[in-house]
Amino acid sequence: MVVSIYVFLILLSFSALYPFWNTLVVSLNEGLDTSKGGVTFWPREFTWSNYEIVFNNERLLQAFGISILRTVIGTIAAIFMTSLLAYGMSKSHLIGRKFFTVFFIFTLYFGGGLIPTFLLIKSLGLMNNFLVFIIPGLISVWNMIVFRTFFKSLPNGLEESAQIDGCSNWGVFFKIVLPLSGPVIATLGLFTAISHWNDWFVPTIYITNHDLMPIQTILRRILNANLLNEAIGADSLAQERLDKRNITSKSLISATIMVVSLPIIAVYPFVQKYFVNGVMVGSLKE
Structure with a gap:
């Protein structure tokens, strides 16, 4: 029984990891050689040419920088605004707390739709604006609920002691609450x-x-x-140069996928230890 469980888990892991591994192998193999088939677990004709094309293209590098900038700014802003809202919602003496709770939860089940959202974004002047990546995602109701549950689990004595020492609500939030919220911040921040x-x-x-x-x-x-024509802007002469370097569409796509995937995958090991505590917060009832 134990052996069959391990075999099942190994096969399940293999089925999940192999597509990613094969994409990496294809990205490191000459494109024309890949088109012949048979490239599965190891590169048959190893090359860095696919990655050279990706990193030498200014348009792709600029797009890569936009993605990094959006992810960093958007994540920090969203976590700060959502946690700030959740901190207020965690206070039982907040006037209108039940109304706001119903108001926020309502948005989880019903949305305005694509057309009204488009008209709203356009009326706010966010078309072709970097802020369209940031402002609409500042508040996540689900993350707010998780944050609120965590804040309500903190001992009341911590805040009362800080307030007795003259700490304001802002001071309690920044000096007491946020430093204790590492697991939930790391988990929701990664998501x-x-x-x-x-x-x-x-x-x-x-x-x-x-x-x-x-x-x-x-x-x-x-x-x-x-x-090549739309994503990289290659003309016929550039196409001939790519052919001479044994580069094909499939190999170039694989290299681009790896460049896009690896940065976010590299973040996981740094926040993995917070996952258990952070994810468990959302499973607790108020």
Whole structure:
């Protein structure tokens, strides 16, 4: 029985990891050689050419920088604003607390729809504006509920002691509450960062300026449209140069996917230890 469980878990892990590994292998293999088939676990003709094309392209590098900037600023701003709202909502003496609770939860079940949202974003002047990546995602009701549950679990004596020593509400929030919220901040911060990093839909709807396009939107265009002409801007002469370097669409796509995926994957080890405590917060009843 134990052996069968381990075998099942190994096969399950393999099925989850192999697509990522194969993409890495293809990205490190010559494109024309990959097109012959048989490249599965190891590169047959090792090369860095695919990554050279990606990193030497200014448009992709600019898009990569937009994605990094959006993820960092958006995550920090969203975690701060959501935690600040949750701190206020965690106070039982807050006037209108029940009304605001129902008001926020209502938005979890009902939304305005794409067209009203588009008209709202346009009326706010956020079209082709970097702030369209930040402002609409400042508040997450689900994250607010998790933060509120965590704040309500903190001993009341901590805040009362700080207030007796003359600490204001802002001081309690920044000096007492936030320092104790490391696990939940790390967990929700990672989920928020992944959401920002993987988002391609918002730029597709609200951004037409290529200088503000994040790497995910360009990657989707690579996958769904004319790879070299639209995503990299290659002309016929550039295409001939790529052919001479044994580069194909599949190998270039694989390299771009790896460049997009590795930064967010690299963050996991640094916040993994907070996952158990952070995720468990949302499972506790008030």
